[in-house]
Amino acid sequence: MPNSTDTPSNDTPSNDTGSFNPTARSRVKRLHERGKYDEASVFAILDAAFIAHIGYVIDGQPFVTPTAYWRQGQTLYWHGSAASRMLRFQEAGVPACVTVTHLDGLVMARSGFHHSINYRSVMAFGMAKLVADPQEEAAQLDLFVDRLYPGRRATLRPNEPQELKGTTVIAMEIEEASAKTRSGHPKDDEADYALDCWAGVIPIHQVVGRPIADPLLKAGVAFPKGLAGYRDGARFDELLTTNMV
Amino acid sequence: MPNSTDTPSNDTPSNDTGSFNPTARSRVKRLHERGKYDEASVFAILDAAFIAHIGYVIDGQPFVTPTAYWRQGQTLYWHGSAASRMLRFQEAGVPACVTVTHLDGLVMARSGFHHSINYRSVMAFGMAKLVADPQEEAAQLDLFVDRLYPGRRATLRPNEPQELKGTTVIAMEIEEASAKTRSGHPKDDEADYALDCWAGVIPIHQVVGRPIADPLLKAGVAFPKGLAGYRDGARFDELLTTNMV
Ligand SMILES: Cc1cc2nc3c(=O)[nH]c(=O)nc-3n(C[C@H](O)[C@H](O)[C@H](O)COP(=O)(O)OP(=O)(O)OC[C@H]3O[C@@H](n4cnc5c(N)ncnc54)[C@H](O)[C@@H]3O)c2cc1C
Ligand SMILES: Cc1cc2nc3c(=O)[nH]c(=O)nc-3n(C[C@H](O)[C@H](O)[C@H](O)COP(=O)(O)OP(=O)(O)OC[C@H]3O[C@@H](n4cnc5c(N)ncnc54)[C@H](O)[C@@H]3O)c2cc1C
Ligand code: HEM
Ligand code: HEM
Structure with a gap:
């Protein structure tokens, strides 16, 4: 894949929302022109997905757990069993990395090196911690259901108290986040455009x-x-x- | 989602390959009947995907980086810039968690609690480390290209020496891995089957x-x-x- 010129992304970040300030933790280094830190770019990628890969560390060991999430303002939420190791560990407030990825296409170039992938992804950092207030917990779970299925919550029987008791909701206010995207065709070495080799993009969608x-x-x-x-x-x-x- | 009876997976683990031995690190706890540790189940999920979420820890901070991967036997491989922070950090041999996820469907139940997701996922653990031998590095990159595009490597110009020099390939022999899957329809509370509420599955495919x-x-x-x-x-x-x- 290319290390010089690059395909600009199609996202048009609006200026009327804020921006995350990248630090050494969250600044895109390789192909940094693909990186963005404004909320509009970050939220657009988060809101178009439903599954995150949540990274956390127990005794020096990294874990990455696939989990459904939802967003409210600058905060990401996820839920599960009150007995889950991941959620129990996160209740106290621990550093987490929440990564969301859209695979948009396969980029076929005229050399192995310039093959690439079209994608949109976000890495968000913050402290995961318990939503302790039972009312807030229940309200967040309702939002989760209705985010995926607008209007559905009202058509379901109420949650049982013991269901809510067995459920943990975790919140992570985003301290820093970066978006990185690639779109468009391969960028090949000048001389390679003359080769008899098919080049282009195979789109991928969910x-x-x-x-x-x-x-x-x-x-x-x-x-x-x-x-x-x-x-x-x-x-x-x-x-x-x-x-x- | 259900905590008692459960939808069995359709995978038929063959007995002629090995199995990973689950420890406290890799044993599925919640809905543990959805977990499997045999190579056939783990490899089937890995081989049907192309993007992993790779977890690693730098100074106590978890990172989860989306990355293309490929498998050879019990080893997972990924590649990128020799200057990437992730890859430079992993060269030395550090603990990593490689998670691969297929989102197969949305499970709509008759209560909020029993909503779920159909999925196939693997969490694999091991030490990530540099593929130091240049010949092996080049051979692995060829396998990577041909895994995605059978026969393509032979149609491309050879890799330039400086391209290979700028590229790092990381290998992680799988020490432990778990597969977890859900398939099929919602499992509702007995009484809820009488409700006037639509229930079923919305399939999702890439x-x-x-x-x-x-x-x-x-x-x-x-x-x-x-x-x-x-x-x-x-x-x-x-x-x-x-x-x-
Ligand atoms: C579907 C997909 C497949 C990919 N496959 C490969 C591959 O095979 N090989 C490869 O080298 N790279 C791949 N990438 C890109 C990869 O995620 C990293 O961007 C890359 O490894 C190097 O980035 P870096 O050195 O700047 O990151 P680092 O220096 O490792 O990270 C610095 C910071 O930059 C930000 N950042 C880095 N990457 C991303 C990202 N993807 N999204 C949001 N923020 C990010 C984060 O805040 C991170 O903490 C893939 C990305 C996607 C989405
Ligand atoms: C697409 C998708 C969406 C999901 N959404 C949610 C959600 O919203 N809420 C929720 O509670 N759970 C969700 N899960 C399940 C989640 O990944 C965990 O399985 C769950 O959080 C609890 O597992 P546990 O307590 O046994 O895991 P832990 O006790 O946290 O983990 C113990 C060990 O079990 C194994 N393991 C656990 N989960 C998996 C897995 N998914 N794949 C392979 N191995 C695993 C690992 O080796 C892990 O180290 C989702 C899974 C997928 C694939
Ligand atoms: C559309 C909404 C929802 C979706 C998509 C969803 C999805 C999921 C998924 C995928 C799991 C993991 C199952 C597994 O480990 O295999 C899970 C677990 C769980 N969910 Fe939900 N859920 C939803 C709503 C709710 C609500 C509203 C509640 C509570 C009222 C709830 C409570 C739980 C609990 C307690 C678990 C843990 C079960 C266990 O490990 O025994 N969920 N959910
Ligand atoms: C089908 C095969 C391949 C695919 C799908 C692929 C995909 C990718 C992707 C997605 C990236 C990350 C780009 C980004 O950060 O936005 C990348 C980076 C890179 N790839 Fe590949 N690649 C392939 C083959 C190769 C080969 C054969 C080589 C070497 C000969 C190579 C060398 C590199 C290098 C050096 C980088 C880092 C570029 C940089 O950060 O400047 N790739 N690749």
Whole structure:
């Protein structure tokens, strides 16, 4: 992949929101022109995804756990069992790295070296810690359900107290974050453009399929109208950032 | 999501390969019946993916970097700039956690609590360290290109010595690994099956699109026949585990 000229990203960072201040921890070094630190760029990538890879350290050992997350302002949230090792460890307030990645395409160049990948990713840093207030915990879980399925929370039975008791919600206010993206065609060495070698991009997308009803579904219950965005072939990243209703 | 009965995975672990021995580090605790440690299960998930999230610790701070990887036997490999902080740090031999995740579907239940996700994931642990031998480094990079694009290496110009010099390949022999999977429909509380609430699964897949030729492609150069598997709508995970030629 190229180390000189580079494909500019298509993101247009708006100026009316803030920016994270990169430090040695969060400054993109290699191909640094692909890095951005403004909230608009960082949040656009976070809001178009649903799964993060959460890094934390127990006794010097790194762990990376795949986990669903959601964002409210500058804070990322995730949830799970009150008995999970990851969540129990994070309750106290520990450093975490939350990474979110979109794989957008394969970049085929005319040399091995210049092959690359189109992507959008964010690495966010902060202290993970327990959401201790039960009301806030319950409210955050409702937001989580409705982020993925707008309007669904209102159609479900209320959470049981013992369900909420068995559930832990962790919050991480973002202290620093960096976005890094690549898009567009390969950049080859000048001389290589004359080679008889196919070059270009193979796009990759995450798409949803047609919803499959539970065989035990009560007769006559239809798929929710408000979730019509979940139609066969829809791009999941677009769906998450579109008002589905 | 359910904490009692559970949807069995469809993977059929073969008995003719080995198994990783789980320790406290790598034993699945929550919903442990979703965990597996045999090589066949672990390798099937690794070989169907292309991007890992690599966790490492610098001065107590966790980092999770998205990176392409490939597997040879019990060893995982990744590559990048000889000047990258991640790779320079890993050269010496440091503990790493390599996590690979397939998001397979959204599981919509009749209560918030029982919502879940269908997935296949692996967490692999070991010591990351430099591939110091230049011949082995070059051979591994060739394998990397051909894993993604069978037959392509032979159609490219040779790597330049200074390209290989600027490239670092890291190897991590897997010491321990766990696979965890969920598939199938929601498991709801008995009483909730009577509710007027849609329940089921929305499948999610990563698919490739039609290859887009570089506008600067030399006239008359066709997309490689051997890569016909990269056709519009093909599932990327299936493609990676199919003999494309
Ligand atoms: C899908 C995908 C596949 C990739 N495959 C490879 C590969 O095979 N080889 C390779 O060398 N690189 C790969 N990258 C890029 C990789 O993530 C790093 O950017 C790269 O290793 C070197 O960055 P660096 O030396 O600046 O990072 P470092 O110096 O290691 O990191 C400095 C800081 O820069 C920021 N940063 C670095 N990378 C990212 C990122 N991706 N997103 C957001 N912030 C970032 C972070 O804040 C980080 O702490 C891939 C990225 C993606 C998204
Ligand atoms: C796409 C996706 C989304 C998920 N979303 C959530 C979520 O929102 N909330 C939630 O609680 N859980 C989620 N999980 C499951 C999560 O990854 C953990 O399995 C879970 O947090 C609790 O596991 P544990 O307490 O056994 O793990 P820990 O006790 O934290 O881990 C013990 C060991 O089990 C093994 N292990 C644990 N999880 C995995 C895994 N996923 N794959 C392979 N090995 C594993 C590892 O070796 C780990 O070191 C998700 C998983 C995937 C793949
Ligand atoms: C759309 C919303 C939700 C999604 C997508 C979701 C997804 C998940 C996933 C993927 C897991 C991990 C399962 C595993 O380890 O295999 C999980 C665990 C868990 N979730 Fe949720 N969840 C949602 C809503 C909720 C709500 C609202 C609650 C509480 C009221 C809740 C409580 C729990 C608990 C307690 C666990 C741990 C289960 C265990 O380990 O025994 N979830 N969830
Ligand atoms: C199909 C094969 C390959 C793929 C998919 C691939 C992909 C990538 C990606 C995604 C990056 C990170 C770019 C970024 O930071 O934005 C990268 C970096 C790099 N790759 Fe590859 N690569 C491949 C083959 C090779 C080969 C064969 C070599 C060496 C001969 C090589 C040398 C490098 C180097 C040196 C970097 C660092 C560039 C820099 O930071 O300046 N790659 N590669």
